[in-house]
Amino acid sequence: MSDPAATIAVCPICPHHCRLKEGEAGFCRARANQGGTVRSLSYGKLTSAALDPIEKKPLYHFRPGSVIFSVGTFGCNLRCPFCQNYTISQAGADGFSGSPLAMEKARPEDVVRAASRLAREAGNIGVAFTYNEPLVGFEFVRDTASLLREAELAVVLVTNGQIESGLWERLLPLVDAANIDLKGFTQDFYDWIGGDLETTKEAIRLAAVRGVHVEVTTLVIPTKNDSREEMDAEGAWLASISPEIPLHLSRYFPCYRTEIPGTPVETLQGLRAVAQKHLRRVHLGNV
Template identity: 70%
Template sequence: MSEQSGAKAVCWLCPHRCHLADGQTGFCRARQNQGGIIRSLNYGLLTSAALDPIEKKPLYHFHPGSHILSLGSFGCNLRCPFCQNYTISQAGFDGFAGQRLPLDRVTPKEIVAAAQRLEETSGNIGVAFTYNEPLVGYEFVYDTARLLKEVGLATVLVTNGQIEKDSWLHLLPYIDAVNIDLKGFTQSFYDWIGGDLKTTKAAIEMAAEDGVHVEVTTLVIPGKNDSAAEMAAEAEWLAGISAELPLHLSRYFPRYQVDIPMTPVETLQQLRRVAEARLRFVHLGNI
């Protein structure tokens, strides 16, 4: 998961390409240079687990009405100041703001066994990696997804799509559905949250081209990404992939470091009308 550069190692997983000295942890707080090799700090470590309705991911067009075992760890390769799950996404192995995380250690085989038990008792369809950014724990997701594929259970990702091409293409054959957060449709918005718009757009395109079920979510924040022109451009671009690609417009509420007032419902309704001129399925969330 790395290449050495002098005394440092380079993590190639996402666009940050962190150059890390021995013992140094990357931007995501979940990957570290250990003796010249980038290691995952959150491999098999869970902060959250629940059997959720698939619609909560949100996935409205992938096995609607079903439930899925949903797992979270810690770390994220964005710095969204409005994050809803900041106590785990902005945490590292040592916790968040001086508070240690409750961590359970599991193996991919144990996750698959739990998913199978829930399939028998609760109709579970597989495993969703969610709550924090799952791709910063790439190795655990990959190892578990391969085993889930072998037993006929689905693997779902709820992700920001900040992943380099080779890593993404290596994982996609084992992924059944994704909801990718398209945070905004300008690089200036991505500068605010510490990411790269082109990378997320490429992740959406590659997943769709690979036959993965794709849905997209945009959290609408007043004064930041709520213009009709920006939504029209986003919807037009998504329609270029497929007019059938579902878009979820989610209502923002003040959280973490941002106290911008909540998104008016009228704004979401207006943006849905704009997007529906190009896309067949536009859903509103958090209202």
Template identity: 50%
Template sequence: CQNHEISMAGREIPTRKITPEGLCDLAVDLSRREPGNLGVAFTYNEPLICWEFIRDTSQLLHEAGLKSVAVTNGGITRKYADLVLPHIDALNIDLKGFSDDFYRIVKGEFETVKDFIGNAVHHGCHVELTTLIIPTVNDSPQLMEKEAEWIASLSPDIALHLSRFFPRYKWNDFPITSAETIFELRDIAKKHLRHVYCGNL
């Protein structure tokens, strides 16, 4: 491992380079010292940019009897998804909206994300989805009906998390999502799905 320091807001933040073997060793050590630690979760920013690292680490984790989890936007093509998904136990995937129009706004590819979700289910991963509900953008009952129907076509047991939006960064011009909207969309989704949860309330 190689130690580094990065500057952030005038502060030096210690970091270190780590190998798949080094990360697996840390996870094994932690699981022995603190029962209940099951493995490693790859999250923040977009972890699948480093899919090779996740694949290699996850293989080692499985050999050690531990689990591998990824939180991702799902914007990875099937060619590479097929190389990493067999080694991941569970995923939380951002399904940011349910239309090509919305994905154009966020510079994503709707069909790629849908394909990744279906592929993850096919590979036997435990899949949960999260949709951040933004007023006037992806909060229509009609879109939620379509989203829930499509998810249920894969499996009605897939958990869907509906998160309340708060204005941040470049999205300051939109209002806070009302709790009532979240509850309304939850009720629509629950007509098709067994597990629907509300977040950021």
């Protein structure tokens, strides 16, 4: 008789370490046990592609005024109830809540070819992996980033930083810039969204010390992560890495499964003053 445990595979990507039976998808919906190995379901399946201003990532201090070819797939290893891109971040290979997603299959070389054409025609500087959580599709990001490096095009990540440090360190030599979401500065907040605060903090620290251009975004949500004490702690911690790290404080609006009223601009302004005690570059977004 075969051992049922032999069919279990553990995903190595993030702190969830999903233990998956044969054919079962993980928490992120973008990875599954196939033949005893956890494989990406989203490899090369693009749900979104656009030429965006670099400031939209947001990256204000990396090649300002430029544009970047931005691509996304599906899936995420968080469950933010306020997600703006929930129809792709909370989708799986079959789509979102029974509705199929429009996906275009693309190989890494296809993405690089498109980015190179846009570089010639529109001044594109590279590729940003964004819209959903790119690191749940680690292999596609790694393979495409390697080719982008050969083509002398920039590699940008917009990520929640929920990745195991060993894999992150393997990817960082291929990355030029990253905007990393620091969703809140308490584990209680991360419990609400299904993540681990220390993992994101380590992702920020490692990227910064490895020479990647790092900017950080915190979406400020009333009653959830808008206290001055929390912002003071966040600003002090970021400054312990470098006071030059740009921090974006973004205004929340009700979305997806949240009905908390939107963030008052006055709240953001007050939190910016707190963060500026520690950091030299603090920006407000969605105002």
